[in-house]
Amino acid sequence: MGPGQVEMEALGQEMAQARFARLYREEGRAILAYALRRVDDPEDAADVVAETFLVAWRRLGEVPLGGGARLWLYGVARLTLANLHRAERRRTRLGRRLAETLRTELSTHAAPAGEAAEVLRAIGELGEDDRELLLLVSWEGLAPSEAARVLGISALAARSRLHRARRRLRHLMEEREMEGLG
Amino acid sequence: MNAREIERALAAADPLGREAVERLDFEAMEGDLLADAEDDPAAAPYDPRRARRRPPRLVLAGAALTVAAAIAAAVVLVGTGSDRSSRAYGAELIRFAESTPLLLLEGPGWRVQNVYETKTREGTSGQMEFVTGKPIPYWSTRSTGNIEEGQRIYGLPPLSVLERRVELRWRSLQEESLADAILNRRGYLHAHGRHFIRLPVLDTTAFVDTRSEIYLNRGGPHEREVAAVWAEGGDLIELQGWVPSLEAFEERLGWVTKVDSSTWLDAMPAKVVKAADFEGTAREMLQGVTVPKTFSISRIPNEGLTTSREQVAGKVMNTVACLWMRQWGDAMRTGDAAAQAEAERAMAGSRHWPVLVRESKEPRAAVPEIWQIADEMPQGYWDFRGHHRDLLAHAEGLGCARLGLPLKPEKQRRQREHGVPPPPD
Numbered sequence: 136m137g138p139g140q141v142e143m144e145a146l147g148q149e150m151a152q153a154r155f156a157r158l159y160r161e162e163g164r165a166i167l168a169y170a171l172r173r174v175d176d177p178e179d180a181a182d183v184v185a186e187t188f189l190v191a192w193r194r195l196g197e198v199p200l201g202g203g204a205r206l207w208l209y210g211v212a213r214l215t216l217a218n219l220h221r222a223e224r225r226r227t228r229l230g231r232r233l234a235e236t237l238r239t240e241l242s243t244h245a246a247p248a249g250e251a252a253e254v255l256r257a258i259g260e261l262g263e264d265d266r267e268l269l270l271l272v273s274w275e276g277l278a279p280s281e282a283a284r285v286l287g288i289s290a291l292a293a294r295s296r297l298h299r300a301r302r303r304l305r306h307l308m309e310e311r312e313m314e315g316l317g
Numbered sequence: 318m319n320a321r322e323i324e325r326a327l328a329a330a331d332p333l334g335r336e337a338v339e340r341l342d343f344e345a346m347e348g349d350l351l352a353d354a355e356d357d358p359a360a361a362p363y364d365p366r367r368a369r370r371r372p373p374r375l376v377l378a379g380a381a382l383t384v385a386a387a388i389a390a391a392v393v394l395v396g397t398g399s400d401r402s403s404r405a406y407g408a409e410l411i412r413f414a415e416s417t418p419l420l421l422l423e424g425p426g427w428r429v430q431n432v433y434e435t436k437t438r439e440g441t442s443g444q445m446e447f448v449t450g451k452p453i454p455y456w457s458t459r460s461t462g463n464i465e466e467g468q469r470i471y472g473l474p475p476l477s478v479l480e481r482r483v484e485l486r487w488r489s490l491q492e493e494s495l496a497d498a499i500l501n502r503r504g505y506l507h508a509h510g511r512h513f514i515r516l517p518v519l520d521t522t523a524f525v526d527t528r529s530e531i532y533l534n535r536g537g538p539h540e541r542e543v544a545a546v547w548a549e550g551g552d553l554i555e556l557q558g559w560v561p562s563l564e565a566f567e568e569r570l571g572w573v574t575k576v577d578s579s580t581w582l583d584a585m586p587a588k589v590v591k592a593a594d595f596e597g598t599a600r601e602m603l604q605g606v607t608v609p610k611t612f613s614i615s616r617i618p619n620e621g622l623t624t625s626r627e628q629v630a631g632k633v634m635n636t637v638a639c640l641w642m643r644q645w646g647d648a649m650r651t652g653d654a655a656a657q658a659e660a661e662r663a664m665a666g667s668r669h670w671p672v673l674v675r676e677s678k679e680p681r682a683a684v685p686e687i688w689q690i691a692d693e694m695p696q697g698y699w700d701f702r703g704h705h706r707d708l709l710a711h712a713e714g715l716g717c718a719r720l721g722l723p724l725k726p727e728k729q730r731r732q733r734e735h736g737v738p739p740p741p742d
């Protein structure tokens with residue numbers, strides 16, 4: 136390897152690290168919010184964030200530029216969540232630090248009550264794909280076409296499923312309401 | 318329940334307030350993430366470990382050095398391992414040594430070149446120079462430009478010399494907390510971009526500023542100044558060095574070792590003056606120096622520091638000069654022409670004080686401050702670009718108040734009222 140190549144590699148590494156750090160700064164909070172909404176224990180969310188970004192580091196070349204990066208990260212976070220087993224918790228430095236930060240600074244992870252609790256229960260009865268689609272649009276604020284990219288389905292399929300999911304959720308909630316009245 | 322009501326109910330069920338996450342200081346955790354990435358066993362796009370495995374550019378020379386280093390390391394371990402703590406130091410010296418962080422850089426072929434220690438309000442602060450190869454003399458630099466647009470520095474030794482030196486600095490955490498030090502480092506002008514990581518050191522993790530070059534004309538892919546900060550006991554520790562790569566710095570950081578006070582004192586080179594040798598060294602340095610009637614050896618404050626000969630020399634010479642300047646100032650106020658003339662003659666004679674003569678002959682050395690003051694005494698003022706300035710106020714810059722010998726009457730009054738020398742600056 137000639138000196139020129141060495142320099143290029145060093146420069147490439149610097150650039151990769153700079154991009155990676157920027158990705159974390161710009162999207163880290165969104166990924167943490169995504170994870171926190173889907174776990175009971177905030178410490179699990181910390182691990183999901185750490186693992187998601189490690190995957191991003193390993194596959195930095197695949198991370199789309201611009202707004203697509205967040206969708207790509209949501210996709211990774213979703214798979215990381217699916218594989219999250221407490222017994223196999225992998226404590227990275229970031230995971231430890233973030234978990235500690237969440238323990239001391241995040242106090243809003245309280246159990247929902249009232250109508251919110253009813254909605255969450257109803258959401259829990261939806262199929263996993265429908266539920267994720269609905270939440271990506273409602274909680275993460277994605278357009279149906281963006282949620283489609285996260286889930287790896289077509290935009291058309293996403294719109295159709297979204298319509299179905301909302302109908303199903305409404306049905307479930309109306310059922311609960313009727314049960315409550317009865 | 319229509320679609321809009323469903324959406325509203327869903328939004329209301331969001332368990333997370335947006336502001337809760339916005340508040341978190343994600344940037345503070347960036348170093349941890351980058352350290353995780355570097356430690357990640359899976360292949361990374363630009364894996365630093367891949368670079369680490371890269372053979373050195375001068376393969377043969379590198380290999381020979383490695384072998385020599387291994388032998389040197391073995392000799393050090395076998396040769397000094399048994400008697401490391403056998404050398405007896407007085408309890409007082411041990412106590413003084415223990416006021417420092419007792420850290421050494423135990424790299425093969427590396428040694429302590431010099432130590433500087435200063436008493437501060439909060440404790441002691443100091444720095445140690447570790448070098449490998451030939452001794453590295455002092456250098457003086459000049460810089461151009463300004464902080465806003467960037468500066469350029471001239472006069473630094475070649476990189477091959479800079480890379481043979483590592484500086485370890487410490488100061489009390491009460492003086493600067495670790496959080497502040499990190500914040501300050503983040504805020505520096507980084508001529509070649511900011512890149513911070515975390516690396517293990519001793520039993521903690523250091524915050525590492527991997528591109529701490531502040532000058533536009535220094536730094537490149539194989540020329541980087543790296544600095545690590547961490548907390549050790551009650552001190553903030555800073556390790557700084559010029560290295561060809563981040564891996565080289567990581568290696569140096571790995572050599573940092575906490576030792577006991579005897580080992581630490583043993584590691585001091587002959588030129589470093591230990592607290593117990595202070596008085597003898599001071600007497601040696603006073604050979605050929607004309608001292609005033611008010612002088613006695615106890616006038617030179619021995620703060621129990623382990624420090625460089627230059628620092629001791631500064632203290633000894635400045636104590637003598639401050640006493641002469643006090644006599645001169647008092648004589649000016651009282652109109653004692655003989656005492657004034659005696660002080661002027663003695664200070665003019667400082668051109669022959671052996672320590673100052675040696676100092677002035679160092680490469681690129683500036684004219685000793687004492688000589689500059691002596692030159693201005695006959696005219697009675699400090700000539701600053703054509704303006705007449707108070708020479709006593711200027712001479713205070715020798716650290717007279719710190720030595721317990723303030724020159725200005727108001728400072729002397731304050732000293733009398735408080736009964737003790739003013740605290741260190």
